[in-house]
Amino acid sequence: MENNNIAVGLDIGTTKIVAMIGRRNEYGKLEILGVGKSKSLGVHRGVVNNITQTIQSIQQAVQGAETDSSDYKITEVVVGIAGQHIRSLQHSDYITRANADEVIDEADIDLLINQVYKLVMLPGEEIIHVLPQEYKVDGQAEIKEPIGMYGGRLEANFHVVVGQVSSIRNIGRCVKSSGLDLAGITLEPLASANAVLSQEEKEAGVALIDIGGGTTDLAIFKDGIIRHTAVIPFGGNVITEDIKEGCSIIEKQAELLKIKFGSAWPGENKDNEIVSIPGLRGREPKEITLKNLSKIIHARVVEIVEQAYLEIKNYGHEEQKKKLIAGIVLTGGGSQLNHLKQLVEYITGMDTRIGYPNEHLAGDSDPDMASPLYATAVGLVMNAVENQSKVVVEEEVVESPTETISEAESALEDNEEHTNNSAPIQSEPKKERKSIFEKWADKLKDFLDNAE
Template sequence: MQNDKIVVGLDIGTTKICVMVGRKNEYGKLDVLGMGKSVSDGVVKGKVINIEKTIVAIKKAVEEAEEISGIDIKVVNVGIAGQHIRSSIHRGSITRQDRDEEITVEDVNRLTNDMHRMVIPAGNQIIHVMPQVYTVDYDDGIKDPVGMTGVRLEADFHVITADINSINNIQKCVKRAGLDIENMILEPLASSLAVLSDEEKEAGVCLIDIGGGTTDIAIFHENIIRHTGVIPFGGNIITSDIKEGCMVMQQQAELLKTKFGKAIALEANENEIVSIPGLRNRPPKEISVKNLAHIVEARMEEIIDLAHAEILNSGYDGKLAGGIVITGGGSQLHSVRQLVEYQSGMDARIGYPNEHLGKSKLEQVKSPMFATAVGLVLVGYRSLDERENRYQEVKAKNQNVFNNERQKPGKREGDFFSKIINKTKSLLIDDFDDNDDF
């Protein structure tokens, strides 16, 4: 039944708004049925600053996705990002009644739900509560307590909050575009579903998602989310630097970045010149590719240094055997992987969402630029925490067993009383027959 489920992801980014429609095939891979995108004019650094422009952009992307997929889109999984995102570690606990009874999924869920009622700074709202490690009767370091016995159940939680006004603005835009929100997910967590393997999460890995307005960080270790962060710089700041440094138009600066930009200036040819059209009645402007590379390298070094500082502050420096995975539109810059390795001293690779994708007529969905959109669709089939996936499977299995037991032709309460009545009838008939003999 889950294979028939259609899931739609809505990525409201600083550069683009993307709508992706997907369905799982018989091999468990994601088939992208359609995708629509539009220019994001009303969003700056992940924050909606113009409601009307954002609504128009969402509607345009939805219409394009509907036309390609042939599906009427009503419900979406929405990504959220921006400088207003905050993460912190908090500890929660519950006391169980019976020491000898096993800890159940319900106990774990009760502990997690209690964290949603914790006091947070005014103007913020909790969007994710993610357990890290549990403690059962002071026995700590437990990844999954279900099935153990104990009275006191405690856990450290990674709590992610967002500005309530930003959340309300996103909800308002989506609703006024004629859509309902099924889930609201932090974008780097969605991207992690699309580009990180379970082995990398187990070994320890840092995801760097370089978007247009921000760069998002997510650190995993032992298959558990350990740290998230947001850097207020992305690909757009590089474009702005090129615009100012080369004295060109914004659109020309973006083209220069994507077509000729290099993250390592040493790889640029000093004699290579790019000629771009001048303004009205002015001669063409010549741009040195070497100078362009110096501008790109300086800003990329700053972004990578800030990302590396997040790793150091998380306390997991030296524990990430999986290294760094770079994704997002900014990861497509020439030589960015080599610069990340040089600056951080860690292994790195570019994160493509290919692993979870089936055959698709839309080849562009395999680009790192659409990793978040793919992840938002995958959220409809998988949980952000692998333990939650297992709990759902157990719950479904128990429900099936319960349903099968109810359908079995066994002894029912009605059958028991029917047998008593029939037995009584037979005794009365026997007595009546005996009286006839007299």
């Protein structure tokens, strides 16, 4: 298969690991060429806790995707990062420009963003994203794009996402040991949002709740800008755990019960609806009433939804100006629970829909790909494709065509000390610049190489 802007996303989740190969077709939509899925062993609540098992699972998923795509060879991937160690904060910073008679250019914005990267974090934490929200020039507020304006003082509000160095390194380590290169790292709620939300929703104000196995990710947009991100350290797996404990059955049975008969709304089931579960090794079968089952599920789901709603309130949803008009979008495997939409609307009083990642998929895609299960993976592939189209353009910028991509990249890096970090969601970055992400991934690669 010829490699015309084909890219690969790797979603390392708590329940499953998905490798997805995709490319952009001539209509700008995403065409999925192959998908591999494996059970995720060695990841707990979004954080790698067993390197060997994670490497095996990654290799299994990658092989599956390669076979599915009729043998495209995967060499590099864009990886999603989530986990309970992720936190985000708001920060504002400013620079005073030496010459107020010149217009503001990208170098000024780089300077400002780099200043934020130097923020002192808690020991063992590092900044993953610095996402500018709005700028002020000489006190004039609410400027979306300051480039080309005159002014002496440039300030901005930033959304800063922070994660644990060791967790990020461990993911890098796993990918590298699986024989793959790390093309970039993206915060998973941002990837899911990319795949599931429409531009109108981001403008109107929307909260994306991605209920995974180990974590529930939240991303809030308003006026087209990311305003808040959070990772809540529990997801669908705690529901399964509760069913297992509450009904004294094994995990596999609990998971099946949840998927087949589970409902988030206990009023739905009559008292006489009963499921019989085969006993272990010749023991008597167990009888479980669906009413009890949905009570157990309901209690847990309410807890997850309330946590997410707390984050939405922390963002300030109750203020008129910050109102999320488009309400809530639920995605991820956990969003497929029956009656969940009704429950979320009941608890939060906000409009809710289930988000399917078909917003950007090509029309002839396999319908399974449009399942909320794959939201993050689709978002990561989109991200990877965007990164690749940037690299291709960058290659053209460099004079001698014989240079490899990495040489082209290092040449570009020498050209400019500073970096741009426009959020991958907002605007197309300028062609000759590498996003802070790719630089950051490069730093991580160097670190891993040295650690060998």
